[in-house]
Amino acid sequence: MFLTVLLFAPLTLAQDRDSRLKQAYERLDIYIAREMKANGIPGLSLAVTDRKGLLRASAYGYADTKLKKPVTPETEFEIGSISKSFTAISLLQLSEEGKYDARQPITKYLPWFSIHSKYAPITGHEVMTHTAGLPRDRDDIPSSLYQAAGVRDRWTGYAPGQHFAYSNVGYQIMGYLFEEITQKPLGDTLRQRIFQPLGMNHSEAMFTHDTYERLATGYAPLYDDRPTGPSTPLIEATWLEYQAGDGSIVSTAADMAAYLRMLLNRGVGPNGRILSEQSFRLLTQRAIKETGDPEAGWYGYGIVSSIVDNHNDIAHDGGMVGYSSQMRGDLDSGLGVIALVNYPGGPGGVADYALKLLRAAYENQELPPLPEQELRTKVKNxxxxxxxxxxxxxxxxxxxxxxxxxxxxxxxxxxxxxxxxxxxxxxxxxxxxxxxxxxxxxxxxxxxxxxxxxxxxxxxxxxxxxxxxxxxxxxx
Incomplete structure (x- = not known):
């Protein structure tokens, strides 16, 4: 009898977990439908994973509302600023080879870089942690390369390393720095050293006219001269081609789950290490608080680290013209969520709630209830x-x-x-x-x-x- 219990106990535990996961997914689907309706989200793709493999890939709504084309697990989305961690990993790989030192001035590797400053030279570490005092963007300049070069017209606002100020143009600069060192396009390296080893076969390092047919159609508010809400009409967003180190990756939720699994395994992919343990610690380091809020996360190299429900979490959000994304990972439980939408307002609380449900299901805890749906007109104070x-x-x-x-x-x-x-x-x-x-x-x-x-x-x-x-x- 005792032997029988031992043989069947793992199966029973697995069945119990599968039952809890089924309930969690049912609750999650209800929440997603509610959030999409409340916020006017056209389409959403979601993937949940643990350290071992993909748990679920699900799709909701439309990739193209005019054609009534549904989102499928194979639908590609622009992931925006989650791309920053890919750029950071590529640079850390160079560092492991002795070709790059994040503590050295940018100009050591990128001689044409300049910015008006009365402070010490800016290093790669400061750029990747958004503490260099660089402007957020140079959107008055259409070309990414010229955005990076155009920083020479600006002044740094403070000494490097003192304050957090998010900078897209900073990661554009780091992408060009990478290409200066390797004399190769960053996109080629992403394909060879990250996408292919992780089996990310539906991901690309840039979006071009050839990419367009595989992408969900991005949507943007009809009005660009005023604040918008869920009731604001949406139109097809402006289409543009783009390749730079700050946010040009196109992917599916399932492919991004493969990337997240590598992070949950601290740099280890299915065919070996993508990143050393030391480099992973640098990627997820707590270099600086994003804000003064005690609950705010710590920024590392393209990754935000924080404590959520007493778990060590990693995260990053992304946004491009007509698209938004969320990545959430729990390093303690080895669980993670990817949410992608063709909508500029973001997936809302979808990824965070999904991760809470996963944790509860895996830890045999009571599933968290549906978050309260607050009316936009409800003002508690x-x-x-x-x-x-x-x-x-x-x-x-x-x-x-x-x-x-x-x-x-x-x-x-x-x-x-x-x-x-x-x-x-x-x-x-x-x-x-x-x-x-x-x-x-x-x-x-x-x-x-x-x-x-x-x-x-x-x-x-x-x-x-x-x-x-x-x-x-x-x-x-």
Whole structure:
């Protein structure tokens, strides 16, 4: 009898886990359907994995809404800034070969790089951790190479290594640095040293016109001159070809799960190491906090590390024109999630909730309930904002709180405000369409409101009311 129990116990445990996973997936599918409807997401591709292999690949919605073409597990998406960790890994591979040192100045490897600065030379470590003081983008320049070269017109804002400031152009620079060292396109190396060893057969290092047919159609808001919400109409996003180190990879959720498995195995792929243990520790190092929030993650080299539910997690999000992505991995449990959408607003809480469900199923814990679906018009601290706010020209904003709703008087109507970030709201009315209505606090109390260039002061405001500005500011 004892022997029989030993023989069948593993099978029973596996059956129990499979049963819990089935329940988790059912709950996840309900949540995804709800989030897609609430946020107007056209299509979504999801993959969940453990260290050993793909657990599930699922697809939802449309790759092309006009043609009613469904998303399938083979549908490709632009992954955006998750590409940064691929660039970082390629550089760490060079470091293992003695060809690159992240602590050396950029100019050692990329002689044409320059930026106005009164501080020490910028190193690769500082660029990859977003602590170099570089601008976020040079979107006024269409070519990526010229964006990188155009940094020479800018000044660094602080000494390298002191502050976190996310920079896409920084990873473009690192891609060109890689190519300068190897005299090979970065894309070729990604294919040879990451995609192929991991079996990522539906991934490409750049998106071109040839890629377009395999991609889900990207969508963007109809309006580009105002804040948008779930009710904003979507149109097909502007199409562009792109190749650079900051975000040009195209992939499927299942391929990205293969990449995530390598990370969950600390650099080990199915056919051997992609990255040494030492390099993996550098990739996921806690170099700097992303924000001052105690809950904020630590940025390494294209990877964010954090503690979630007492587990060591790694993550990164991505966004391109018409696409968004999320990668979540739990280094302790060896579980991970990839979520890709053809929508600029992101997959919402899909990847985070999916990982919570996976953890619970694997650890034989009660599955977490569906997250509460909060109405956009639900303002828990609505009373904080109630009052009358007056502009310099006498124009008034009158806000009232009715339970957990914040209402703005517009003529004879009362418009319910919609959440748009901390102390910021959208007003669904033509008169207020171009800007959010935001509020300022003093000693915790709401004292002023802003709408575009308009300023309104509340009854509790005690600061200055007149300001002197340089005459040249009047030109802007």
């Amino acid at each position: 609505a009373a904080d904002f109630a009052g009358t706010y007056t502009g310099p020209d006498g124009k008034k904003l009158i806000l009232t709180a009715e339970g957990e709703k914040l209402l703005l008087a517009v003529g004879t109507d009362k418009i319910a405000l919609e959440n748009h970030g901390q102390d910021s709201f959208l007003v669904p009315h033509a008169e207020f369409a171009l800007f959010p209505l935001s509020f300022g606090r003093e000693n915790g109390k709401v004292v002023e409101a802003f709408h575009g260039g308009e300023w309104f002061i509340g009854e509790r405001y005690s600061g200055p009311r007149n300001f002197s500005t340089p005459a040249e500011w009047a030109s802007y």
